[in-house]
């Protein structure tokens with residue numbers, strides 16, 4: 001298969017982890033006789049520094065004409081602590097999601113047997129936990145109008161959802177549930193929010209088309225609690241943008257390290273693959289960042305194009321590396337490997 | 352001291368738990384020679400059933416002219432699953448918060464030594480955890496305009512915050528931090544939301560008036576993760592309404608049971624005390640609900656009026672009951688006491 005892959009390393013640890021997943025993808029191409037062509041582009045703080053624009057036009061163009069985007073990470077503390085900053089790195093990511101129409105963000109969360117000890121949660125709570133979070137990605141309060149009053153005395157963010165935005169997400173989530181344990185949980189705040197009530201109504205109706213899937217509802221506050229109390233109750237979780245952001249970061253504790261969690265963002269025409277962790281600025285350049293989330297995102301890329309055997313090879317390699325403790329310091333405290341060494345090891349296993 | 356206390360049992364387990372805290376408050380009054388006068392009023396689904404109004408005028412009036420409100424719980428599944436319901440129990444609670452001007456909700460979270468085993472979190476992560484969550488309670492997306500488009504094809508919720516709303520919360524939280532470990536964490540999503548940037552800006556500025564308090568910032572997604580990874584890092588957490596709702600429910604896992612968590616909601620003129628748990632409809636009338644959250648809310652009521660010794664007596668009694676395992680089934684799985692028996696035991700200890 002021929003694939004043109006845009007690589008957007010971004011900020012902080014983005015470049016060093018993305019380098020490892022590119023290495024792994026190249027090994028996959030060699031072994032399975034595919035032709036993957038990679039092209040790098042600027043995004044985030046890195047792009048602001050050079051071009052004053054977190055998402056340069058050339059980057060968006062490249063992404064549009066590529067088959068897939070491999071994304072690193074975004075964000076830099078110098079913008080976080082400046083509430084008056086006019087441009088911010090995160091706008092690059094948000095515009096990219098919107099510009100490519102990536103309305104669904106899919107985040108698998110699972111407890112690796114070997115890592116159960118690492119988790120802050122007790123083993124009996126998380127053993128067997130295995131869920132997919134379907135987070136809406138181009139709507140809601142992230143993309144509504146936002147403004148500060150002229151006198152600077154108040155600020156507003158608007159959250160809107162349409163039946164259409166909810167429906168296309170719901171169909172994806174129901175279909176995913178059909179492939180799994182046939183259970184879908186909608187997380188909302190329907191006792192307070194009008195948008196949540198539209199979600200509940202729309203998803204309930206669409207549920208009639210999927211009679212084999214058991215649909216239930218959870219208020220987001222309760223969901224944030226249940227995620228820790230009893231994570232094995234979840235199969236597919238469907239939720240709106242902001243709640244999905246919060247819940248999926250929270251859910252990362254189940255896996256033992258946020259450095260393991262991959263995601264796919266998909267739309268009608270484009271697809272992007274990125275770790276759920278951030279740019280982790282304190283770690284930049286130290287060789288301590290875990291490349292596995294990026295590498296598993298690359299595996300999701302392979303799956304997306306039907307390269308199931310290839311994706312399996314990557315996932316198996318990751319599992320083996322965890323079993324053998326060939327891991328970065330977030331997982332292997334005593335005798336850790338560097339970002340690059342972990343990448344080399346996985347590359348070697350696949351080649 | 353003379354206190355007029357409005358009692359709003361509400362829905363589900365609300366009445367049975369509130370009965371226990373009233374009992375405890377009466378025991379306190381007897382022992383310390385105070386005069387507490389209690390008056391009941393309707394709220395929530397209970398009020399809808401009788402008067403078609405989740406917050407009858409008479410209830411609000413009673414609350415206004417009382418010194419404090421003791422609130423039970425609110426919510427009923429028959430409304431949750433009806434996205435078209437015109438009135439909902441939760442409106443009663445929201446109108447009450449707004450009507451009484453209760454802009455600050457204060458939720459202490461702490462790991463009881465005896466209960467560390469109960470927590471889904473490993474002991475070494477939570478030992479010593481002790482934080483206060485300051486949640487803004489009468490602003491944000493809860494109280495902004497909300498509407499559905501005429502064609503029913505989209506819905507909108509508006510989130511607004513003013514400098515004034517943020518400031519009064521910030522002062523309370525900084526003052527609380529001064530009384531504790533002098534650390535304040537603002538949780539927001541300033542990399543995406545305009546309102547969050549106003550929070551960050553306003554709180555940073557007010558921080559200059561409290562040079563002895565170390566102020567730091569956390570994005571809400573990261574905070575949801577840190578709450579589980581390393582809860583002892585927190586002292587006072589300050590946040591907006593929706594984030595506070597989610598984080599405080601999540602934080603309840605640290606204590607071992609949400610049935611233990613109390614809260615105070617305060618404003619300029621009024622104060623209300625309520626458990627953070629919901630109406631738990633499945634448990635209604637079964638005598639299995641934990642009354643401790645309501646009883647500790649009563650202790651916060653006492654503290655609020657400067658009755659420190661009295662509040663200590665209640666808290667000591669609760670600690671002893673936990674030590675002796677005189678607890679409901681959420682905590683004492685094998686040999687549990689009923690809601691009423693726990694209340695009787697605590698009443699007995701105080702008398």
Ligand SMILES: CC(C)[C@H](C(=O)O)[C@@H](O)C(=O)O
Pocket residue numbers: 074075090093245276542543572
């Ligand atoms: C960087 C930030 C804008 C982003 C988000 O909130 O969506 C990140 O937290 C994520 O989850 O991908």
Ligand SMILES: CC(C)[C@H](C(=O)O)[C@@H](O)C(=O)O
Pocket residue numbers: 191192221425426441444596627
């Ligand atoms: C019942 C509901 C409206 C309420 C809220 O969201 O504020 C509850 O969850 C709480 O935290 O007190």
